[in-house]
Amino acid sequence: MKYLIKNSLILLAVILGFVSCRNTDEDNQEKTEVERMMEDPDNKVEVKDGGDKIKIETPEGTEVKIKKDDGEYKEKIDRADGSESKVKIDDGEVKVKTDN
Secondary structure (H helix, E strand, O other), rough: OOOHHHHHHHHHHHHHHHHHHHHHHHHHHHHOOOHHHHHHHOEEEEHHHHHOEEEOOOOOEEEEEEEEEEEEEEEEOOOOOOOOEEEEEEOOOEEEEEEE
């Protein structure tokens, strides 16, 4: 009986160790690209209007602007190579525009 309890506790400890190590990678994968850009210390981040307007500038010259207004969401990305993309979500309707 002692042998069964001892082996069960050891097995439980090993399983718990594997599970706790596995969950650390999932947290990093769930972050969006914008969240990772905001956490990068090299990027310049400006937040205005209580978080309704966010502007992120990278050292390479890429600029990301995010704006929320009355149920409308706009994201504009000006890349350093001159290309530009815009996303607009208004009442569930998604519009994407890309200029190269």
